[in-house]
Amino acid sequence: MKTFQEYGLLNKNIIQAIEELGFKYPTPIQDKVIPFLLSSKKDIIALAQTGTGKTAAFGLPIIQQINIKSNFTQSLILCPTRELCIQITRDLCRFSKFSSLIKIVSLYGGANINSQIQSLKKQTHIVVGTPGRIIDLIQRKKLFFDKIKCLVLDEADEMLNMGFKDELDSIIEKLPKKRQSLLFSATMSRYINVIAHKYLTDPVEIVTGKKNIGSDDVKHVYYIIENLNKKYLTLKRIVDINPDIFGIIFCNTKKETKEIAESLIKDGYNVDALHGDLSQTQRESVMNRFRNKNLQFLVATDVAARGLDVNNITHIINYNLPKESEIYVHRSGRTGRAGNTGISVCIIQYKEIKNLREFEKKLGKNFDRIMVPTGEEICEKQLFFFVEKIKKVIVDEKIMNKFLPEIQKKLEFFDKKELIKRFSWIKFNHFMNFYKNSQDLNPIFYKKTQNKKRIFLRTKKFKKESFSKLFLNIGSKDKLTKLGLINLINQAVNKSRINIGHIEILSNSSLFEVEKRYRDKILIGMSRISHLGRPLSIEIKN
Incomplete structure (x- = not known):
């Protein structure tokens, strides 16, 4: 595969910026889209898995083709959420770091509109925005798109799903008919054809991988619970059996998101919630803590999690199954990015197995069943994880040498075995006490499943x-x-x-x-x- 440098398609300023970011080889979607956009003005529908570099696929050609001598907005990028808007703007600014005359503005709700209006008074080449705030600024006559050359609809299916149809219609009516329109999505949902028919002209379809198929770097697993009363306890065990977990727990409602987050915080986990009721300041605070790994994981709704761009997420936990496979693809795509592997977990009841099998068919992926770990398994896993951390720890000898004589004096009565037991107990007594005499959460009686694993069934036919x-x-x-x-x-x-x-x-x-x-x-x-x-x-x- 050729490097970006060897392609000879991008200018030296862009090459310098992306090399500084560590980009050497294009991803499959970039490999197909970038040459196309630099040589054609046709509309496109581009489908690629979440986390495969779609922003660079449309962003690099847009930056290269900006005419810095023109004082009008040349490209409009519409996206469904504030977080995605911020992410795209941040990426475009990085890509154009050495193209300093290009001006990019992000416009989204929850931020000070007067500050955004002030930024629009300066020359602006690229606008990235959410539909609601864009409409607001158009109505105030602060934003004009009569000379737009390129429109990008990023996750446009989700914009329709979130109820932005009227806003999209109103915005696109203001754009020149002679323009290039680009539609990007992770899935071929039922909305894509509607959008393409309404907003695009004879589009070329560019697909990497298979439609609606999740990443090969993500393993899909599920746990079966007997009833809803055991769901939260199962969640805790999933978290505890994975000591180095860093992930997102997805719930279907804001109410449940808040409840689960509060319960986990109460139980001592480093967690926060991400939902639509947060102000922009609160949201950014939560996201910064999560990106910096000051939080172990987020509890989020699908809408709130749109546009999350966080590296090294190890697990996605579906506390509730989504209603559609496309949503599941979006969720699971938050892990297994940039060559890393990840795990997507589902917590289900028996009656939901049918839904899970439908997901398997549509995604072309096998979901492996895992048994809910026992308390003893969790304590053992946590203990040996702690031992491995001790083996790898690097001690600052200069600092510790000052305290070591006094420590040795205070602990000289204990032999090596006793010290190990005591230090281990200090670290793990809360696990040991919590899981002492804990019940097995795995349902015992099952029927035979479609994957032909033989399991048992309690029946009322037998006396x-x-x-x-x-x-x-x-x-x-x-x-x-x-x-x-x-x-x-x-x-x-x-x-x-x-x-x-x-x-x-x-x-x-x-x-x-x-x-x-x-x-x-x-x-x-x-x-x-x-x-x-x-x-x-x-x-x-x-």
Whole structure:
């Protein structure tokens, strides 16, 4: 692949700016769009996954083609949210760092309109704005687009989805008919054809990858919960089993976003909420803390998260499944960017499995089921994560040497093993105490899923007399959980579909109920297998 330099298409000022930003090779969407826009005035529809460099794809050609001698606005970029508006403006300013005579203005609601009006009194070549504020300034006769050469609709489908149809109609009516219109989106939603038919003329479609397909750098997983009462506890366990998590939790409503954020903060997590009720100042404060990793993660609605440009997000957690696969693509695209890998997590109930399977078909991705971690698994993961951090820590010897003699004196009564235990307990006592005697959140009884993983179903067709109670010689001290016991039964019955009744895990033993017709098969099968190297002994409990 050729570098930007080797293309010979962009001027030296732009090359200098993007090389300073670390851009050497164009992304697939940039590779297709930039040469096209520098050689053609045709309208385009460009579809590419979130995080693949769409802003540079349209921004670099726009900057190169600006006539700095003209004192009118030559390009208008419309986007759905303040955050995306700020992001695009920031990127364009970086791209034009050495093209100092190019003036770029961002116009969005929530900011001081008088300051924006003052900025428009100066020569402005590129305007980036949200529909509502653009309309406001047009009505005040402070903004004129009669000589616009290029219109960019970034995430235009989302603008329609957010109810900006009338504003878009009104703005585009003010533009010259002889212009180039560019429509950029991460997904081919039902709105794209409507927009293209209404606002574009005979557009060329440029697609990288497959339509509505998420990034290959994102792994899609899901956890099944028995009922909504266990959803928040499951969320906490997902967070706790990933000590280095840095991500976004998506909720469908502002109310739920606030509630989840407040609950997490109350439980000691470094979190804040991002929703439509925040002022611009509050929003920017939250985003700056998140970008600087002073927050572990955000709890956000889809609308509020539009345009987020934050690197190294490890996880996206769908606390609620979105209604449409296009929204899911946008969410999951916040991770797995710029060559990094990421994980998109869904927390669902059984009744939502059908929706998840539809997402799999539309996205062309497999969603892997993960079991909700147990308290013991979480404590172990956190403890060893802490140990690894200790191994990698770099000590400032100059500072520590001043205190070391006194520390040694105070701790000289403890041997190495005792010190390790005490330091570990100080760090992890809150985990240990919280998860002590915690229940297994995984539902035990399932039906067979479409991916053909065999799971069990509690049924009302069987009466209690139809079950046998069996006694097993291992229990919680042997690290046996309800789910682990089910896996042992799976091995013993060799994929026969049976029904399981009550399970009780005791300290040194376990009791469970199975259909009588499978009793002998389980007795024989389980006597031939082991658990953590320990042979199993099973008998009928009267």
